[in-house]
Amino acid sequence: MASSVSTVAAANKLSLNNSVAGNSAPSTVFFGKTLKKVNAKGTSSPKVSKRSFRIVGAQEIDEKKQTDQDRWKGLVTDMSDDQQDITRGKGMVDPLFQAPVGTGTHHPVLSSYEYISQGLRQYNLDNTLDGFYIAPAFMDKLVVHITKNFLTLPNIKVPLILGIWGGKGQGKSFQCELVFRKMGINPIMMSAGELESGNAGEPAKLIRQRYREAAEIIRKGNMCVLFINDLDAGAGRMGGTTQYTVNNQMVNATLMNIADNPTNVQLPGMYNKQENARVPIIVTGNDFSTLYAPLIRDGRMEKFYWAPTREDRIGVCKGIFRTDSVPDEHVVRLVDAFPGQSIDFFGALRARVYDDEVRKWIEKTGIEQVGEKLLNSIEGPPKFEQPKMTIDKLLEYGYLLVQEQENVKRVQLADKYLKEAALGDANADAINMGNF
Numbered sequence: 001m002a003s004s005v006s007t008v009a010a011a012n013k014l015s016l017n018n019s020v021a022g023n024s025a026p027s028t029v030f031f032g033k034t035l036k037k038v039n040a041k042g043t044s045s046p047k048v049s050k051r052s053f054r055i056v057g058a059q060e061i062d063e064k065k066q067t068d069q070d071r072w073k074g075l076v077t078d079m080s081d082d083q084q085d086i087t088r089g090k091g092m093v094d095p096l097f098q099a100p101v102g103t104g105t106h107h108p109v110l111s112s113y114e115y116i117s118q119g120l121r122q123y124n125l126d127n128t129l130d131g132f133y134i135a136p137a138f139m140d141k142l143v144v145h146i147t148k149n150f151l152t153l154p155n156i157k158v159p160l161i162l163g164i165w166g167g168k169g170q171g172k173s174f175q176c177e178l179v180f181r182k183m184g185i186n187p188i189m190m191s192a193g194e195l196e197s198g199n200a201g202e203p204a205k206l207i208r209q210r211y212r213e214a215a216e217i218i219r220k221g222n223m224c225v226l227f228i229n230d231l232d233a234g235a236g237r238m239g240g241t242t243q244y245t246v247n248n249q250m251v252n253a254t255l256m257n258i259a260d261n262p263t264n265v266q267l268p269g270m271y272n273k274q275e276n277a278r279v280p281i282i283v284t285g286n287d288f289s290t291l292y293a294p295l296i297r298d299g300r301m302e303k304f305y306w307a308p309t310r311e312d313r314i315g316v317c318k319g320i321f322r323t324d325s326v327p328d329e330h331v332v333r334l335v336d337a338f339p340g341q342s343i344d345f346f347g348a349l350r351a352r353v354y355d356d357e358v359r360k361w362i363e364k365t366g367i368e369q370v371g372e373k374l375l376n377s378i379e380g381p382p383k384f385e386q387p388k389m390t391i392d393k394l395l396e397y398g399y400l401l402v403q404e405q406e407n408v409k410r411v412q413l414a415d416k417y418l419k420e421a422a423l424g425d426a427n428a429d430a431i432n433m434g435n436f
Contacts, residue, residue: 133315134178138164141304142179142282146225149280159302160259161281163231165288166306169342171316172284173229175306180225187227187282188214195234195251201268203234204250211258211265211279218277231283236290252292255281259300308343310335317346321389324350330391338398345401350389352397357384 145162164172180187188210195203210226217224235251237244258265263275288296288303295301308316317331338345361382365373374381 132178132319133312134175134182135308135312135315138175138306138312139179139182142176143183145282145302146183146185146223146280149278150223157299159298159300160262160278161255161283161301163283163285163288163296163301163303164306165232165285165303167342168286169344170306170308171343172306176227176282176284180227183223185223185225186217187225188217190226190228192228192230192232192234195231196245196247200246201250203247204254205268207251207254207258208265208267211281212267212276214279215265215276218279225280225282228281228283230285232285232287232290235292236285236287238290252295256292256295256300259295313343316343320346320350324386324389326389326391326394330394333391334394334398337395338402341402345398349394349398349401352401353387353389353393354384357387 142162142164145159148158149160151158164176166172190207190210194206197203214224214226235248235255258281262278264273265276266272283301285291296303313335314332317335318328321331334346361384362370
């Protein structure tokens with residue numbers, strides 16, 4: 001990039017000695033907007049200053065003198081690769097000198113999205129995490145495991161995989177993301193849905209591919225981990241009704257092989273002996289007893305059971321309500337009022353508070369106009385003022401959520417559907433309440 005700017009600067013400073021009258025300089029934007037045409041008539045040419053030709057180095061260019069009108073602004077500091085520059089510069093040259101679309105050097109070989117792994121999760125590192133709570137025990141376990149895998153400890157075999165498991169909705173994935181952001185790590189992400197495919201062997205190949213992508217990031221000097229969400233949902237056995245496929249076997253076998261040989265992970269068909277960087281693997285799940293037992297043995301996977309304490313729940317809930325001006329004592333009272341609920345219960349509770357504002361907007365707009373106002377409105381989507389969240393309103397909506405949970409556990413219509421052709425006692429609640 002610097003060489004391009006040097007050439008431009010040198011061209012602007014180039015002076016022509018012994019000019020012949022009648023010759024004209026080409027009018028092109030490449031030499032800048034301030035370049036004047038030489039008089040093409042038979043009159044004598046203007047006096048040309050006798051300055052010698054010299055090449056200007058990149059270090060001599062004052063970036064502060066570049067203006068917003070400068071077409072070549074930013075080329076000095078541009079650190080992107082050639083393919084990105086080709087794409088960015090397309091259309092900047094006169095069409096006379098460009099090949100047709102799809103051919104020529106201005107046509108990029110790869111698009112911008114093909115440079116970035118589809119599993120790469122990038123965080124805004126400017127966010128200082130103010131207001132977010134990270135459980136000390138959780139952060140200690142995760143940071144120590146990641147750090148150990150980047151160290152060379154004498155005669156110590158460090159487990160490659162850290163398995164974080166626990167109850168549903170306890171914030172395992174979110175706490176991991178907070179720790180990653182705190183450490184400046186952009187992890188390669190995978191989910192349980194990617195661990196099954198219609199083609200045999202595809203999930204195992206994808207795991208190796210994502211692992212090697214993370215290893216390449218580490219090789220370039222940036223910390224990275226492979227993060228697999230809900231491993232037990234994709235590779236575990238949930239009972240007799242869960243089908244065990246070839247892909248389940250290969251996913252388990254692949255993770256076992258990577259844990260045993262973390263610096264020699266090859267793609268199918270590649271058997272060259274070339275070591276790659278060691279990449280820590282972080283997996284989450286709800287019940288690791290459903291996984292293949294040799295995979296979760298201590299030498300391969302270090303296990304961490306995450307059960308947030310009362311202090312952890314209060315800290316996380318303070319982060320949930322941090323923008324709503326809810327006093328800390330009200331947050332403590334709310335957490336103590338629902339001791340058996342998961343952490344995401346309080347996030348759902350906060351979302352329910354907006355129901356009244358949305359309901360008022362629907363009544364004002366009209367049901368027939370909702371779609372037009374939401375999608376095709378000139379004014380844009382509606383904006384709501386932040387509702388005032390009092391402890392009484394939060395408790396009210398909290399008890400409504402608990403009641404819905406109890407209905408799901410108590411009625412169990414699926415069992416009645418299997419036993420009876422009709423609804424059975426599904427209408428008993430309405431009859432008892434006099435609403436039938």
